[in-house]
Amino acid sequence: MDTKTALRIERIQTVAQDVKCFDLVSVNETELAPFEAGAHLELQLPNHLARSYSLMNAPGERHRYQIAVHLSPTSSGGSRYMHENLQENDVLLASVPRNNFPLDESDNVRHYCLVAGGIGITPMLSMAQRLNALGRSWELHYGARTRAHAAFVEQARALADACGNQAFFYFxxxxxxxxxxxTALAAAAPRHTHLYCCGPRGMLDAFEQATSHCREQAHVEYFTAKSEAALQGGFTLELARSGLTLQVPQGRSILDVVFDAGISVPSSCREGICGSCETRILAGAADHRDALLSEAEQNANQTMMICCSGAKSARLVLDL
Structure with a gap:
């Protein structure tokens, strides 16, 4: 299982309509584990929910983790609990930061186009701070319904101005x-530009369509499931290390069946967006439904997210 760290909520601020910012520090006043731009933190909430939030502060900071949470009108308990129940000095358990949305910092990338919708601005702020530290060229495009709904506009503008970059806002x-x-944004991107997008599902779908001509240079982070989970069942599951052979019935995920067999696997989102349950495939063909693995990685069939993905073959062997 993942190691958990106890974090104290040092400060809570309302930063936009239905958006709160949380500063989290070590309860022991020790340095926190390092993180990279694009990383997220998984919090274990007292209502027995685990939720992942993008880190928005500068990579290299070891005294705090900073996240922002949008109160979703369709909240299943995570964002509502964060907004309505948590107070300063409350203590939460958190995972070590994990990064499924990393910056490509290689020399062949000449420019970065950061695209954010709503609360999707959070990883972009961390990326902008990292790119400023590296002296790299970037531009930000940030959309929200209104100015009142847009958090961190002035911070984003200041980060752009600090190093001669540009920030554009759409309300x-x-x-x-x-x-x-x-579509126009992707078409106008100079050569050797990498594009990063985080925001609501509609924006991400449109971004992927707009960047279909430069897929290897386009990167996305999903907050919600990209497709329906594979729950057709009807296949045999073999756990190589545990020596178990199990049947996966209709309506049950691989993760459910593994848990029922008493095998402990890290998990959080159950939607294929956090990467906690990524498992190595030893034999068989996966039916990939996650939002993390690239098309090439899914075709390579080396790992899968067992919370949402199933099997295309009658037999699937996993390294569990």
Missing amino acids: DQEPGGQPMDL
Whole structure:
């Protein structure tokens, strides 16, 4: 299982309509584990839910983790609990930061185009701070319904101004407001540009369509499931290290069946967006339904997210 760290909520601020920012520090006042731009933190909430949130502060900071949480109108308990129940000095357990949305810092990347929608601005702030530290060229495109809904606009603008970069803002529900044109944005990106997008599902789908011509240079982070979980069942599951052979019935995930057999596997989101349950495939063909593995990685069939993915073959052997 993942090692958990006890974190104290040092400060809570309301930073936009339905958005709160949380500063988390070690309860022992010790240095926190390092993290990279694009990383997220998984919090174990007192209501027995685990939720992952992008880190927004500068990589290299070891005295705090900073996250922001949007109160979703369709919250299943995570964001609502964060907004309505947590107070300063409360203590939460958290995982070590994990990064499924890393910056490509190689020399062949000449420019970065950061695209954010709503609370998707959080990983982009961390990326912008990292790129400033590296002296790299970037631009930010940030969309929200209105200015009141947009958190960290001034911080984003200051980060851009600090190193001669650019930040553009789109508030499409304000008078005269224009939506972001992702197709035009992707088409105008200079050569050797990498594009990063985090935001609501509709934006991510549009971004992937707009960048279909440069898939290897386009990167996304999903907050919600990208597709329905594979729950058709009807296949045999072999756990190589445990020596177990199990049947996966209709309506049950591989993760459910593994848990029922008494095998402990790290898990959190159950939607294929956090990467906690990634498991090595030893034989058989997976039916991939996650939002993390690239098309090439899914075709390689070396690992899978067992919370949401199933099997295309009658037999699937996992390294568990």
